[in-house]
Amino acid sequence: MEKFKFYKYSGHGNDFVIIDNWNNCVPDGDLSKITKLMCRPKFGVGADGTVFIAAGPDEVDFAVRFFNSDGSEADMCGNASRCAAHLAHQISIAPSEMTFRTKAGSVEATVTDGMVSVMMPKIGRAEGAALVETDGYSQTYHRINTGVSHAVAWVDDIDEINVVKVGRAVRRHASFIPDGTNVDFVKILSEDSLAVRTYERGVEDETLACGTGVTAAALLAAAQNLVTATSIVCKTRGGEDLTVRYEGPADAPSKVFLEGLVRFTFSGQVEADMFKK
Numbered sequence: 001m002e003k004f005k006f007y008k009y010s011g012h013g014n015d016f017v018i019i020d021n022w023n024n025c026v027p028d029g030d031l032s033k034i035t036k037l038m039c040r041p042k043f044g045v046g047a048d049g050t051v052f053i054a055a056g057p058d059e060v061d062f063a064v065r066f067f068n069s070d071g072s073e074a075d076m077c078g079n080a081s082r083c084a085a086h087l088a089h090q091i092s093i094a095p096s097e098m099t100f101r102t103k104a105g106s107v108e109a110t111v112t113d114g115m116v117s118v119m120m121p122k123i124g125r126a127e128g129a130a131l132v133e134t135d136g137y138s139q140t141y142h143r144i145n146t147g148v149s150h151a152v153a154w155v156d157d158i159d160e161i162n163v164v165k166v167g168r169a170v171r172r173h174a175s176f177i178p179d180g181t182n183v184d185f186v187k188i189l190s191e192d193s194l195a196v197r198t199y200e201r202g203v204e205d206e207t208l209a210c211g212t213g214v215t216a217a218a219l220l221a222a223a224q225n226l227v228t229a230t231s232i233v234c235k236t237r238g239g240e241d242l243t244v245r246y247e248g249p250a251d252a253p254s255k256v257f258l259e260g261l262v263r264f265t266f267s268g269q270v271e272a273d274m275f276k277k
Helices: 029-041 078-092 165-172 211-223
Strands: 004-011 014-020 051-055 062-068 097-102 104-114 115-119 129-134 137-145 147-156 183-191 193-200 205-206 229-234 241-247 256-263 263-270
Touching: 004 078, 014 029, 014 078, 029 051, 029 062, 051 078, 062 078, 078 097, 078 104, 078 115, 078 211, 078 256, 078 263, 129 165, 137 165, 137 211, 147 211, 165 183, 165 193, 165 205, 183 211, 193 211, 211 229, 211 241, 211 256
Parallel strands: 014 051, 062 097, 147 183, 193 229
Antiparallel strands: 004 014, 004 263, 051 062, 097 104, 104 115, 115 256, 129 137, 137 147, 183 193, 193 205, 229 241, 241 256
16 A cells, blocks of 8 residues: 555544545555554544545536445545535635535535535435333434434433443344444424434444434424424534524425534644554
């Protein structure tokens, strides 16, 4: 493997290693392996996942592929999309208003300094609820796919939830076979705000923010009349707010936007030593 440059980004504490793979410095067959090496704390860079930017079809500015820290590929990632859009603009791959291709569909993005808004790919209707009992904890989870699958639970005290323990059990529950699900615990704060904690499939841990997770929470809350606003502020464990805006009916929105700050933290070059066993 040759040396290559990487960029480290954070979207509200949801952190990513982004690689400009326009010239195929990392072959397709190595994307998963490189992800696991890069994301390892202490031995690698450390991150929740990686993003590879590459050339796309003519109708878009570029294409991206998302990988979780365990090496599994995700069809969509909201915060990673926002970070990738910011980098693509910074390194002159795309203008400030751009379109890029993901496995979940095309994403439109607008970059204004450190603020990035993405229009999410087409989101389907809620898929019904499942009652799950794990270790004596019984909870109803509402299912929706926002590019990846999410199971959302309404809770009264979001701080008392053992997100890792409960989330891990629910993520692999029979109700969500065969692929499992991301799991979100949500407290309604007001008619236009939520607090959200997420256990992410593929990271296999709680992350400090999840873009597709807050999107799932906001749309389900709106569809169930738990919030009344069409612009919903979502408070994350990263300490910053993500905003979900939608147009059209909440249960079948015509457009959904995810917006918030991103931070470029550092860049570096991966040396051959990382690939030695």
